[in-house]
Amino acid sequence: MRIGIIGTGTVGQTLGSKLVALGHDVTLGSRSKGNAAATDWAERSGPGGRAGTFAEAAEFGELVIVATGGTVAPAAVELAGAENLAGKVVLDLSNPLVFSPTGELTLDPVNTDSVGEQLQRALPGSRVVKALNTVTVTVMVDPDRVPGEHQLFVAGEDAGAKAQVTALLGEFGWPAERVLDLGGIDAARGMEMLMPFWMRLMRHYGHADFNYSIRAAN
């Protein structure tokens, strides 16, 4: 499949490399043309990987992944162009983290809105799915780093889009029975609001190789 990735940071590069390894064609998109992180990544990635702008990545992808920070995701999507994303599944895995000068973590948006909802409003012709924002990037593409039957979550308005994302997660190593559907895109609020708890767990364990396993009575 042709996949566009908006964002050239660790998350974008790690997902891009995994997707290329799985046989997909990937364009890693940067804000400005000729971004060194993107061109270096493309060179390392062989024929499956290309570098481009946000707009080129969006146009290239049959499915497009937003892999920027959450607070800048709406601006990145605007640069990518709603017309380039129309009719497509847009996978949002961002968290809107804001670190204060003293290191205090807050979220923006929070509580009454979420990045997932912001992107769906900005892209009414696209099918936004929130997923993967609840684990660190190395776990996203290698769930076996964490032992046990831990889970991922998807939220979005379109069942077909969620099924397509769930299939992609399956390629990453997440069986469909470990992907819980939490409902419409407004469920992204709860998924993003896990982040302050997640940061405390990271401090507790001293690393980020952990994940949620929801245990439930029948």
Place this chain on the structure above:
Amino acid sequence: MRIGIIGTGTVGQTLGSKLVALGHDVTLGSRSKGNAAATDWAERSGPGGRAGTFAEAAEFGELVIVATGGTVAPAAVELAGAENLAGKVVLDLSNPLVFSPTGELTLDPVNTDSVGEQLQRALPGSRVVKALNTVTVTVMVDPDRVPGEHQLFVAGEDAGAKAQVTALLGEFGWPAERVLDLGGIDAARGMEMLMPFWMRLMRHYGHADFNYSIRAAN
């Protein structure tokens, strides 16, 4: 142990009954004297259970549990009286849920503050511990309703107070190794911000007999 409970709703009554069954002496405190919920509960509870005001419950308890809704917890604690709570462990298990007329759930406070922190600020002479707000009340006092090695979390400034709460959780059926210490009372933010996610899980499962099991690499 003498335990005061501030709040006569389902959470307060269920915890009170469990504590009486475990052999503790409990005063269930209500906003106004002679509250029917509290006096009925005390009558059902036998010699271990008494009814009183918020202030009487606070004065009675060696350990005091705040079991009101989160949005009213600071006012309840003010009525209980900081002087009646001085030097004591105050266990806060509330969530600051606000439901809009359309049923939309938000939290207040959120993101930059939490009920746990509000109570610790209001009670500088007490040792506030946040715990138990992450599960439904029936699971609080009967963890085996949910299968597996699921967990609770504690947050607070005082290690001794957290140890005392962890011991009480042990009486409820939670072994100490399933109680994760998330740090200072500001970790209450992340614990309270789990609630929107928790509500989506409840919708997903169709019941509230579920809990988090954090899986982590060694």
